[in-house]
Amino acid sequence: MKIFFCLKVVFVSVEYPGIESSTKFVFDKIGIDYDISDKQTCCTGLGHYSDVFDQFTTTAIGARNFKVASNLNRPNLVMMCATCYAINKR
Amino acid sequence: MELFFIAIHVIVHVLLETVFVKLIRLLKQFAISKGIAYEQLYDYLGFADSYFNAAIGAIPSNFYEEISEDVDGWWEFRQHLSEIREELGFRSGFTSSEVIDEVSLILTNTGFKDRMDKIRQSKEGNDEASS
Numbered sequence: 001m002k003i004f005f006c007l008k009v010v011f012v013s014v015e016y017p018g019i020e021s022s023t024k025f026v027f028d029k030i031g032i033d034y035d036i037s038d039k040q041t042c043c044t045g046l047g048h049y050s051d052v053f054d055q056f057t058t059t060a061i062g063a064r065n066f067k068v069a070s071n072l073n074r075p076n077l078v079m080m081c082a083t084c085y086a087i088n089k090r
Numbered sequence: 091m092e093l094f095f096i097a098i099h100v101i102v103h104v105l106l107e108t109v110f111v112k113l114i115r116l117l118k119q120f121a122i123s124k125g126i127a128y129e130q131l132y133d134y135l136g137f138a139d140s141y142f143n144a145a146i147g148a149i150p151s152n153f154y155e156e157i158s159e160d161v162d163g164w165w166e167f168r169q170h171l172s173e174i175r176e177e178l179g180f181r182s183g184f185t186s187s188e189v190i191d192e193v194s195l196i197l198t199n200t201g202f203k204d205r206m207d208k209i210r211q212s213k214e215g216n217d218e219a220s221s
Binding site: 008018038039044045053061 | 115118119122123127131134135137138141145146147148149168171174175178179180185186189192193196197200201202205206209
């Protein structure tokens with residue numbers, strides 16, 4: 001399956017890049033066809049759950065990320081953290 | 091039959107919890123829209139600032155000291171993040187100015203920038219007034 005890999009994540013890209021490298025390692029090993037984009041941004045996770053971000057803004061950012069994936073013709077998104085998964089699933 | 095009741099119990103529990111969490115969140119956001127609890131939100135404003143200025147969030151710097159106390163070696167690790175990324179063969183973790191402009195425009199148009207300013211004003215405005 002072709003997937004879009006959301007790797008710009010606060011707790012991954014900014015804080016613990018080892019998660020990014022190990023996930024890519026696993027994807028390569030099991031033959032996952034993934035693509036990434038410099039245009040993708042993080043999900044607002046910590047801001048959302050601390051209530052600094054409102055739902056409308058978080059949804060707008062999520063919509064933008066789905067559009068980035070859609071433009072690459074990869075509508076199936078894979079998240080690297082639980083917060084991204086929960087927010088984008090919603 | 092016992093398994094059936096356990097399954098029903100779990101489903102009802104999960105549904106109630108989901109509804110309850112959403113209700114609490116709605117009430118919190120309603121209160122915030124009325125200007126309540128800005129002082130508590132101020133502690134997390136560093137995340138919003140990072141998102142607005144760099145299109146990616148970050149742990150607010152006011153939490154660094156406590157995280158350093160709780161997690162051995164965290165500060166040392168964080169100081170060398172750029173080198174670690176380079177060693178792992180990654181490009182810069184930061185986004186282009188084009189993307190930053192796009193995201194900050196979204197945050198402005200949704201009214202989030204105004205919200206940030208009000209939260210900041212609630213604390214820094216009071217500090218300035220009292221000094």
